[in-house]
Amino acid sequence: MRTLDPQSLPQHVDRLYRAAWALCGSREDAEDLVQETFSRVLSRPRVLQGDDELYYLMRVLRNTFLTGLRTASRRPVTAAVLEDVVAADPKPTSRPEQAIEVQELYATIAELSEDFRLALVAVDVLGLSYREAARALRVREATLTTRLFRARKQVAAQLAPEVEHVEETTREGKKAGGVLSSGGTA
Amino acid sequence: MNKRDPQIESELSERLRAIDVRAPQELHERIGMLVAERTATRRRPAGWRLQLGGAVALAAIVAGLLIGVLGGGTSSKLTMRETVALTQRPATTSAPSEDPRNGTELAVAVDGVPFPYWDERFGWRSTGSRTDRLDGRQVTTVFYINQEGQRIGYAIVAGKPAPPVKGGVIEWRGGTAYRLQHAWGSEVVSWQRAGHLCVIAGHDVSPSALLALASWQGHETLSA
Numbered sequence: 001m002r003t004l005d006p007q008s009l010p011q012h013v014d015r016l017y018r019a020a021w022a023l024c025g026s027r028e029d030a031e032d033l034v035q036e037t038f039s040r041v042l043s044r045p046r047v048l049q050g051d052d053e054l055y056y057l058m059r060v061l062r063n064t065f066l067t068g069l070r071t072a073s074r075r076p077v078t079a080a081v082l083e084d085v086v087a088a089d090p091k092p093t094s095r096p097e098q099a100i101e102v103q104e105l106y107a108t109i110a111e112l113s114e115d116f117r118l119a120l121v122a123v124d125v126l127g128l129s130y131r132e133a134a135r136a137l138r139v140r141e142a143t144l145t146t147r148l149f150r151a152r153k154q155v156a157a158q159l160a161p162e163v164e165h166v167e168e169t170t171r172e173g174k175k176a177g178g179v180l181s182s183g184g185t186a
Numbered sequence: 187m188n189k190r191d192p193q194i195e196s197e198l199s200e201r202l203r204a205i206d207v208r209a210p211q212e213l214h215e216r217i218g219m220l221v222a223e224r225t226a227t228r229r230r231p232a233g234w235r236l237q238l239g240g241a242v243a244l245a246a247i248v249a250g251l252l253i254g255v256l257g258g259g260t261s262s263k264l265t266m267r268e269t270v271a272l273t274q275r276p277a278t279t280s281a282p283s284e285d286p287r288n289g290t291e292l293a294v295a296v297d298g299v300p301f302p303y304w305d306e307r308f309g310w311r312s313t314g315s316r317t318d319r320l321d322g323r324q325v326t327t328v329f330y331i332n333q334e335g336q337r338i339g340y341a342i343v344a345g346k347p348a349p350p351v352k353g354g355v356i357e358w359r360g361g362t363a364y365r366l367q368h369a370w371g372s373e374v375v376s377w378q379r380a381g382h383l384c385v386i387a388g389h390d391v392s393p394s395a396l397l398a399l400a401s402w403q404g405h406e407t408l409s410a
Contacts, residue, residue, distance in 0.1 A: 006221045013217050017209035022202075031213050036371035038217050039389040042224040043335075102205055124202040152195040159198070 004046040004053065009038060012057055018106075019058070019126045023065050023117060025110025033068065037061045058122055058136040066114075108158045109151075116151035119144055124152070216274065223276055223337075264321035264349055266385070270370050272327050273339025273387040277314020282328060294328065296342040299382050301328045308399060309333055323349075338388030338396065348383035351376050359401035366393045375400045 016037065020030035037060050048056055109120055122133035123144075134144040282294040284303045291300040292312055304310040310330040317326050324344040331337045343349065354367035354374075367374045372387040375396040386396050 006225050009221055010214065010218055013209045013214055014207070017213065018205060018207055021207075027210075031210065032369070032371045034209065034213060035216060035220075036389065038220055039371060042220055043390055101201075102207055105202065105205070120202075124199050125205075127203060149195075152198055156195055156198050 002048055004041070004048050004056065006042055008053060009041065009057075012054055013038075015054065015126055016057055016061060019061060019121045020065075021102075022106045022109040022121045022125045023061075025107050033061065033065060036068070037064045040064060052132065054126065055128060055132040055136050058126055058128060058133070062118055062122075062137060065118075105155075105159075108155050111158075112151055112154055116147050116154065119147035120151040120155070123148055216271070219275060264323055264325075264343070266351055266367075266374070266376070267370055268320050269325060269341055269343065269383075269385050270372055270374055270387045272316070272318055272320075272325055273329075273341050273385065274372065274389075275316065275327075275339075277329050278316040279314060281312045281314050292328065294326070296324070296326045296344050297346075297380075297382060299342055299379050299384075301326075301340060301342070302399075302402060304330060304399060304402070307402065310338070310399065313337075336388060336391050338386055338391055338399075341385045341387075342379070343383040343385075346381040348378050348381055351383070357397055359397070360403070362401070364397055364400055366397065368393075 013034065016034050017030055020033040020037075021027055024030050024033055037057065040063075041057065041060050046056070109117055109125075112120065118137050119133065122128045122136055123130065126133075128136065130141055130144055130148075133148075134141040137144065139147075282292040282301065284305070285291040285293040285300065288300075288303075289306070290303055292303050294301050294315060301312070303312075305312070310332045313329045313331050315326060315328045317324060319325070320343075325341050326344070327339045327341040329337060329339050351365055354365045354369075354376075357364045357366055362377055364375055364377045367376070372389055373391055373393045373396055374385060374387040375393065376383065376385045377400060378384065384400070386400050388396065
């Protein structure tokens, strides 16, 4: 058993931000979720029972996310529209092509049902082990495995047309290349 | 995709794990400040007034970070987001004291609009203040803390007219419209006093508690 050291928390900001982005589907909401998560964690001393910090943060992130969803659904007017919208950081990553891919991937994950989304985020985005993820999400390991499998399958299905298209184009390209090559040698 | 396709699924998993997007620098800074602040709060003994030196030191530590956030004192954009962000930053000056001429106010004001003294009535004592500039307007923020260690920031934007605010839910108290929002990880109440935009924001503080504080006019909290 040990007390969570607040000074060690900033090292997890990036990973938690990615997890929050995949959960919310929006970078702005992800920022709020991460900040609220850290605010909750830091509101009082925390005791970890031999658990990894990241596992603990995932648990709080999940609770904060679910609380936010429920609170938002009860609120008559939810959008905090600003008089001046500050443009979000246009360069979340130094590689523009990756930014598009990330946006697409996370947006697809955010469309999954809540349980599937949390399972995928805990394991594939945050990098928790199945055991840690199951405990953080308060489900059995077998349940997590099933959810994770289904979540991956759904996301893969969403992205599949693009993959198939690329494969088809590649096949056609190879055929064309073959003909030219034959002609060349003849 | 009716059958399980291990290759596509493992590729997906690999793609997700390979993403190395960093959180925005501003978020890193906000979390860093939150950690610094909470660490300082926990180390604070019962005689918190003796810790003024520590608070100033903390402010000095984060001053470098603020230069990046606020452009070294030059104007940032005046938005609710920026204003609320100020209420979450550390104090840079000592706690303003109670106005000896008026037991319901602090001895600090913006364009003649004073900050309230809540310690006696609500148990929220002022812990410090800071002044920033957003879009050329001065924004003064006073920070309060209660016995549970909850912290809120009360910002008053100088100059008239008050910048317009949209969204949220309006609650009326004594003929004044108070706008309640949950945004940027905080509960936020904004309203106007003598034509000046006032914003109170805090984590883990209920909107009703913030509204009660905001609508207090030195005697009783106004009911709807």
